[in-house]
Amino acid sequence: MTIDLESFHEVFFLESFEALDSMEGALLQLVPGVADSETVNTIFRVAHSIKGGAGMFGFNEVATFTHTLETLLDELRAGRMEVTAPLCEGLLQSVDQIRGMLGAIQKQQVFDPATANALKAEFTRLIDERKPRGGQAAPRPVPPADADAGRRRWQIRFKALPDLLNRGNDPLRMFSELAGLGDLRVVADCSTVPDLPTLDPQICYISWQLELATEAPRSSIELIFEWAEGDCELDIQPLDGPVAVVVPTQPAPAPGAPSLPAAPTSAVTSAEGNSIRVAIEKIDELLNTVGEIVITQSMLSQLSRQLEGLHADRLRAGLAQLDMSIRELQERVMRVRMLPVGTVFSRFPRLVRDLSTRLGKKIRLQLSGEQTELDKTVLEKIGDPLVHLVRNSVDHGIESPAARIAAGKPEEGTVHLNAFHKGGSINIVITDDGGGLDKQRIVEKARSKGLIDANAQLGDEHIFELIFLPGFSTAAQTTDLSGRGVGMDVVRRNIKDLGGNIELQSELGGGTSITITLPLTLAIVDGQTVSVGTETYIVPVVTVVESLQLKPGAVNHVYGHGEVFPFRGEYLPVIRLHEVFGVAPRSGVLHEGLIMVVEGDGRRAGLFIDQLLGQQQVVIKSLETNYARIEGVGGATILGEGTVALILDVPGLLRMSPPAQGARGGLRESA
Amino acid sequence: MNRARKATRRPGKAATPVVKVAPVAERAPAGLKLEFSCTLRDSLDMQFQLLAVDFGDSDVIVDGSAVERIDTAGLQMLLSFAKYQATRGKPVLWAAASPELLRSSQQLGLAGMLGLEESRGGSEP
Numbered sequence: 001m002t003i004d005l006e007s008f009h010e011v012f013f014l015e016s017f018e019a020l021d022s023m024e025g026a027l028l029q030l031v032p033g034v035a036d037s038e039t040v041n042t043i044f045r046v047a048h049s050i051k052g053g054a055g056m057f058g059f060n061e062v063a064t065f066t067h068t069l070e071t072l073l074d075e076l077r078a079g080r081m082e083v084t085a086p087l088c089e090g091l092l093q094s095v096d097q098i099r100g101m102l103g104a105i106q107k108q109q110v111f112d113p114a115t116a117n118a119l120k121a122e123f124t125r126l127i128d129e130r131k132p133r134g135g136q137a138a139p140r141p142v143p144p145a146d147a148d149a150g151r152r153r154w155q156i157r158f159k160a161l162p163d164l165l166n167r168g169n170d171p172l173r174m175f176s177e178l179a180g181l182g183d184l185r186v187v188a189d190c191s192t193v194p195d196l197p198t199l200d201p202q203i204c205y206i207s208w209q210l211e212l213a214t215e216a217p218r219s220s221i222e223l224i225f226e227w228a229e230g231d232c233e234l235d236i237q238p239l240d241g242p243v244a245v246v247v248p249t250q251p252a253p254a255p256g257a258p259s260l261p262a263a264p265t266s267a268v269t270s271a272e273g274n275s276i277r278v279a280i281e282k283i284d285e286l287l288n289t290v291g292e293i294v295i296t297q298s299m300l301s302q303l304s305r306q307l308e309g310l311h312a313d314r315l316r317a318g319l320a321q322l323d324m325s326i327r328e329l330q331e332r333v334m335r336v337r338m339l340p341v342g343t344v345f346s347r348f349p350r351l352v353r354d355l356s357t358r359l360g361k362k363i364r365l366q367l368s369g370e371q372t373e374l375d376k377t378v379l380e381k382i383g384d385p386l387v388h389l390v391r392n393s394v395d396h397g398i399e400s401p402a403a404r405i406a407a408g409k410p411e412e413g414t415v416h417l418n419a420f421h422k423g424g425s426i427n428i429v430i431t432d433d434g435g436g437l438d439k440q441r442i443v444e445k446a447r448s449k450g451l452i453d454a455n456a457q458l459g460d461e462h463i464f465e466l467i468f469l470p471g472f473s474t475a476a477q478t479t480d481l482s483g484r485g486v487g488m489d490v491v492r493r494n495i496k497d498l499g500g501n502i503e504l505q506s507e508l509g510g511g512t513s514i515t516i517t518l519p520l521t522l523a524i525v526d527g528q529t530v531s532v533g534t535e536t537y538i539v540p541v542v543t544v545v546e547s548l549q550l551k552p553g554a555v556n557h558v559y560g561h562g563e564v565f566p567f568r569g570e571y572l573p574v575i576r577l578h579e580v581f582g583v584a585p586r587s588g589v590l591h592e593g594l595i596m597v598v599e600g601d602g603r604r605a606g607l608f609i610d611q612l613l614g615q616q617q618v619v620i621k622s623l624e625t626n627y628a629r630i631e632g633v634g635g636a637t638i639l640g641e642g643t644v645a646l647i648l649d650v651p652g653l654l655r656m657s658p659p660a661q662g663a664r665g666g667l668r669e670s671a
Numbered sequence: 672m673n674r675a676r677k678a679t680r681r682p683g684k685a686a687t688p689v690v691k692v693a694p695v696a697e698r699a700p701a702g703l704k705l706e707f708s709c710t711l712r713d714s715l716d717m718q719f720q721l722l723a724v725d726f727g728d729s730d731v732i733v734d735g736s737a738v739e740r741i742d743t744a745g746l747q748m749l750l751s752f753a754k755y756q757a758t759r760g761k762p763v764l765w766a767a768a769s770p771e772l773l774r775s776s777q778q779l780g781l782a783g784m785l786g787l788e789e790s791r792g793g794s795e796p
Contacts, residue, residue: 165711165744172743175778186780193747196721196755201714201744208780 008168011277012053013106017099019046021346024095028349032085037077043091044073045223050098052227056168062101065116069094072123074220081126092350094119151182153239154212154221160204164231171204177224182214211239280376283336287523290330291619297326298640330619334375334521341419341428342370344383348390352415355394362401362412363394369419374426375521378498382428382518385491389430389514390415392487397434397512407509409433425500426520431513437506439463445472464504468492468602496600496651498522499542525620527637527647529613530596533583536645537609538618538637543650545597545604547612552591562657563590565606567597575657576608580632581646586610600651607653620647632656701729702766705738709745717745721752731756736767741775746785753785762786 023046026039047070054062069091075081097116104111156178160171178184186208193205212221218236225234301323304316345367356363374382398404398413405411416431439460446452446466458466466472470489495502500518519525519542527538555565555574563574574595578585587593587610595606618637623630623646634649701724709717733749753763768776768787776782 170711170742170744172746172775172779179778186778188780188784190750190754190781190784193751193754195758196718196748196751199718199748199751201718201748202711204743204747206743206747206750206779206781 009057009106012057013102014277016050016053016102019049020095020099020102022046024092024350025346027088027091027095028353030083030088030091032083032088034083035079036083037079040073040076040083041219044070044077045226047073048223049226052173052224055173056170056227059101059105061111061113061116062098062105065094065101065120066098068120068123068127069098072127075127087126090119090122094123151213151215154214154218155237155239156210156212156221157208157233157235158210158225159207159233161231161233162203164228165204166202167228167231169228169231171206171208174224174228175208175210178210178212178221181216181220181224182212185211278336280337283333287330287333287337288621290326290333291523291621293326294330294619295638295640295642297322299642302640330524334523335373337376337521337523338373339376339379340370341372341374341379341426342367344379344386345370345417345419347383347387348417351387351390352394355391356398359395360400361394361398363398364412364414366414366416367418368416372419372421372426374419374518375523377522378426378518378520381494381498382516385494385516386417386428386430388487388491390417393430393432393434393512397432397436399435403435407435422517426518428516428518429513430516431511433511436508436510436512437464437467437504438508442466464506465602467504468502492602499525499540523620524617525647526615527618528596528615529639529645530577530594530607530609531586531611531613532577532581532609533585535581535583536613536639536643537577537581538645538647539596539598539607540634540647540650541615543598543600543648545599547594547596549593550591550595555590565590565595567604567606570604572597573605573657574608575605575653578608580653580656598650598654600654603651603654605654605657607648618645618647701726701731703731703733705733705735705749705772707737708740709738709748710740710742711744714744714748717748721748726756726761728761730761730764732764732766734766735772736769738769738772741772743779746776746779746781749785750781 023043026042026046029039030036047066051063051066051070054060054066072081072091076083076087081087093115097119101111101116103109158171158174164171175184175186187210189207189209190205192207193199199205214221218238221236225232228234297319301316301319304312304319307315348367349365352363352365393415398415399407399409401411404413414433416429418429418431420427420429442463443452443458443466446469447454447456449472451466451469451472452458468488468491472488492502495516495518498518499522500516502517503515504512505515506512525538526541528541528544530537530539550565555563556571558564558571563576564571565574574590576585576588577583578588585593585608590608593608593610594612596609596612597604597606618639620635621637623633623636626636632649632653633646634652635647636644637647639645703724749763756763763786765786773782773787776785776787782788
């Protein structure tokens with residue numbers, strides 16, 4: 001049996017990245033010149049935890065870097081150094097460096113240590129040059145033992161519990177860190193170490209009594225044992241002060257081990273104890289299983305309708321009850337996948353701070369609705385589009401302080417991100433009180449690019465739609481932040497791919513508001529079931545515009561564009577689903593079936609189907625995972641009667657069809 | 672007096688023995704060479720090899736000069752071995768100890784019990 005520390009790596013990375021997010025948030029709260037010990041302590045704890053973990057797993061570059069950072073933070077914590085703007089900047093950069101180092105290790109990539117080394121050197125210089133608040137340079141005092149008023153003596157009793165070593169905690173490393181705090185005397189009790197034949201090498205049998213003389217506060221000692229919490233018995237007592245009962249760890253009961261008095265459970269510990277980290281794959285498996293139960297239940301319900309008699313009625317009543325319970329179960333499992341949108345919002349304070357500093361603008365970021373929950377997959381995919389939109393607001397929306405004052409606005413602009421539930425969707429609104437969009441400039445630009453006719457008269461809605469066209473940009477000057485004209489179309493496509501929508505409202509001089517509407521989850525979809533021959537297909541309801549029956553002769557043939565029909569002032573192409581999927585239709589004559597007008601990626605088309613069957617919520621099964629990727633198909637589901645139905649990927653289908661024809665010229669009447 | 676053979680194990684995944692034992696001559700001291708790494712990861716191999724060797728009535732002289740990586744589990748293993756030998760009336764003697772071995776044993780308060788307090792790093796005790 002060997003210890004595979006690598007199995008703990010992912011947890012360490014996850015926890016470290018989360019901790020770095022907290023550290024970044026705390027750093028952004030630091031105000032130069034203000035001693036905020038609570039915030040500095042929070043930052044210190046993160047650095048310390050990452051250092052401990054990195055050391056334990058042998059990520060020496062990270063451990064060394066965080067050690068220097070920790071030393072610097074210790075100076076801040078002890079009030080021997082002041083918070084300055086350059087220092088805050090350096091500390092924020094250190095967060096980026098640690099993220100980069102950990103990311104590189106996680107992805108087994110090479111990390112260029114140049115910036116980290118430069119930062120480390122700068123931190124070391126700052127530590128060496130630190131001055132006390134009085135302004136006089138002074139070397140760090142090393143008082144003689146028991147002579148300095150600030151130095152205290154602590155007695156520490158440490159006994160390992162059976163899992164201590166297995167969980168990567170090594171007393172040797174902890175004691176080395178303790179020795180770094182001051183003078184350490186170590187007495188080991190080896191009376192319980194068995195003889196070699198009966199020794200379990202993965203259990204630590206030794207217990208220790210330590211005496212530490214240090215200037216460091218108790219919290220620094222406790223921090224060293226933080227990672228061993230629950231895997232050791234620990235008692236820290238001051239030897240030269242009032243005796244306090246402190247048992248910072250909550251040791252698990254060890255067989256035969258004397259138990260220490262239980263410490264009162266703190267609110268923090270209690271909260272931590274109420275949550276567990278579960279791999280998303282496990283939740284997806286659970287959701288999948290629940291989906292299977294939904295399908296089976298649906299099949300049973302359908303069968304029960306064919307039965308008659310008293311027992312059949314009871315069976316149907318029971319199945320109806322089961323249906324309710326299963327739906328509730330499905331909803332609850334899906335909720336497990338939900339995360340607060342604040343996990344994405346948390347990246348914006350840093351982003352806005354850095355960009356506004358770089359652009360010389362004064363911008364206040366306002367966040368609200370951070371607790372609004374969204375499916376994890378949706379959250380992961382919405383991050384980049386949001387970053388682009390916020391960058392646009394900062395770069396192009398908010399004016400320079402001088403321009404704002406000249407326009408009679410406050411010097412400081414505001415960017416507001418708000419998330420909230422609306423109906424069965426989530427709305428995220430990005431609002432800024434900047435200069436707004438210049439409709440005239442947009443129209444001129446569109447004309448110059450030939451996107452619209454020279455004499456076209458467009459309403460506001462259509463004008464704003466233009467900025468979502470590929471390559472469209474009205475930025476007077478292209479910057480490396482945004483304004484390359486390649487963003488907004490990608491933003492809209494990404495949001496559409498998530499089954500969402502994006503709308504824009506703007507007032508020249510008054511600011512811009514962008515509303516993103518997203519589905520709560522990608523695991524299920526509201527579908528319109530349609531039949532083509534003997535097959536059933538699911539069309540996502542969100543893509544359906546209208547269903548209609550064409551009159552004979554309404555369809556025309558356009559050379560190179562196939563069949564088209566008139567719909568609200570434009571001609572839409574017809575997509576014959578039976579041809580796409582190679583099935584025999586009930587009828588191949590268009591006016592004998594139905595046309596379902598669908599929309600995706602800003603394009604519309606008419607799907608030729610036999611008939612509409614009904615609407616239902618379906619569980620999406622990945623076709624790519626279970627079979628292969630098929631253009632025009634977004635997934636599959638199992639219907640109540642047990643048959644498989646394909647879920648159409650409407651944007652994909654539209655990409656396969658010829659583009660719509662905008663004018664009537666050159667049409668040929670169809671039979 | 673350094674009876675130890677040169678270390679052959681370098682960091683890596685090769686399953687070479689952690690402990691090497693010199694041929695046992697009747698009444699002559701047996702040499703035991705600790706390798707580069709004596710950590711929790713190596714501990715089961717180390718225990719197996721220590722138990723597998725028949726030291727007979729010989730004194731055991733340990734060469735720890737090659738040890739560059741050692742942790743609490745490794746030191747505890749050496750301590751247990753020393754206790755095991757002591758019950759057989761054969762205390763463990765040290766030919767040499769690396770600086771890392773000395774520092775780690777002192778840090779854990781085990782140097783005295785292991786008989787390493789008088790040793791000098793990388794040289795004869």
